[in-house]
Amino acid sequence: MTTEHTPIEANALLDDLEYRGLIYQVTHREELQKKLSEESVTFYNGFDPTADSLHIGHLLPVLTMRRFQLAGHRPIALVGGGTGMIGDPSGRSTERSLNTADTVAEWTLKLQNQLSRFLDFGSGDAPVAAKMVSNYDWLGPISMIDFLRDVGKNFTVNYMLAKDSVDSRLQHGISFTEFSYMILQAYDFQRLHEDENCSLQLGGSDQWGNITAGLDLIGKTGGGDAFGMTMPLVTKSDGKKFGKSESGAVWLDRSKTSAYAFYQFWINTDDADVIKFLKFFTFLTREEIAQLETEHLQAPEKRNAQRELARRVTTLVHGEEAVISAEKITAALFSGSFAELSESDLAEALADMPTTSADAASEPLLIDLLVESGAAPSKGQARKDIQSGAVSVNGEKRTSIETVITAEDRLHGKTLVLRRGKKNYFVVKFEG
Structure with a gap:
């Protein structure tokens, strides 16, 4: 993992996240800010393996984890090897399809490899080296009797029904399987709090109910410092869903979305979104973003902000060579001349053509x-x-x-x- 800029100081981390619009909800902000400024905090974010690749909708939490790590805090990337076989009802109106254990295990491994592009796992000895865990390690062996007795008894049905992720599904129906997801995620937080001294959980705004359930479980089973923070769900100014292109989802796996198509997604960002996305998805400083905003307001037709966004995010995900390749392909398409493209670049340029x-x-x-x-x-x-x-x-x-x-x-x-x-x-x- 490479660092594009000098890391933000730990005591200014939340202020920087606030400037970037990355804080949607946070528990006990003043206490959390004090803790972050005084010590290296272990935190986690969960990723359920519902496909064989992360997509750009995952970039916001992943890059937010990276910001925390660059400020001196220890990330745990939890891949839901267990919960991935059940499915989170949050933000959904229908039941997820259930996948086999072998499929989930295969997808879990692929997600682990992708996350290592963004987080520094080091040798495992560094104070802030990231760690990868799968919740199958503790959810797989636990018996139903033990789980209901030690974990389930801490949650009333009324408490669970009051959560938005459940309440929004009641009209259409929710299975007991997905109903139980909240307790499983709460148990994840409790286990990481006990085993790894993890005191902060990050997640999207749709995860607030699951995160606060974990905080309540920790409070009932031993207590100690524990905090939750959510990031906003990314939206586009035109109302269209973020992360979708004309050909479908934009994946981080180059074999599913070419580096050129990935670059094009970002360079086609709407004028109304580009500054927000520069704050969300790049490590540019406030001064650099302010300069790009000034240039953009003065001459939006030059699309300098979009080009910088595309270059920065494509470099993060695919490397500098991918940016060079994408810009060669872009120039070839603009001029209509393909003769100087390599065979691989030509294949990417023509991928979506009849x-x-x-x-x-x-x-x-x-x-x-x-x-x-x-x-x-x-x-x-x-x-x-x-x-x-x-x-x-x-x-x-x-x-x-x-x-x-x-x-x-x-x-x-x-x-x-x-x-x-x-x-x-x-x-x-x-x-x-």
Whole structure:
């Protein structure tokens, strides 16, 4: 893990989080601020393995954990190997599908590997080295009798029904399985408080009920310093859900969302959101953000703030080389010229474009390829487009209706990029 800037001082941590809009709710703020300024605090955030990758919706809690660690505090990343087999009802109107133990175990391992990109796990000896735990380690072996006697007896049904995460589901129905999730998460906090001296739980604003349930359990079973803090759920100014692109969720796994598509998600940030996202997702200082805000207000069309956001977040997730690659691809798409892209960069650039297969032994007429690829609805229209200069092959205009596509035209021996007009791209893959 690398540090982009000098860490924030421990006694100014909450003030910095407040400036960035990262505090939604916090218990006993003054006491927590005093504790954070006087000692290294162990804290945790939980991640349920409901897929084989984290997505950008997870970035806010992960990067907030990193801010705490850079300020000298010890993170525990709890992967829900146990609770992941049940599912959290918070923020949902329907029951989650249940996954097998083998699937959850596989996903847990992948999430652990992804989290290590952002948190410094060190050698395990450093005072603030992060630690990874799975709650399956204590939830798996415990018997139902022991759990109900030692943990469940501390919660009344009335108390649980009053929590928003449960109350919002009552109209549509909630199973006992998901109803019990709150107690399981509360037990997680109690165990980490006892075993790891963990005194702070972080989570999204939808986790407030689960976090306070943990605080209540700790108070009833031994007490001691314990605090909770939630971060806001990220929203976009246009009302659309954050973390979704036209092709679906934006994942941190490069095999699920390419580095180029990841970069594009951020560079396409709305003007109304970009400064907020710079505060949320980068480690830029207040002064640097203020400068970008000034530039943005004076010349929003230059999109300097969006470019800096895209560069910073893509570097954090995929590294500097991914940013260089994404910017090369962006320039190639803008100019329409793909000849200088590497084969891997070309593949990322073309990933979401309509693609047609052709026989590798063929040397078709351009006019035929335009129809076969869907770039033109008919040969008549293809002829007009070629003659009017509206057709490019790998970024070069072709104006002769007699143009033949030969093997020399193919990029990396197998790919042809057709462009009709300014933004309509079509890919032909020569195979066989």
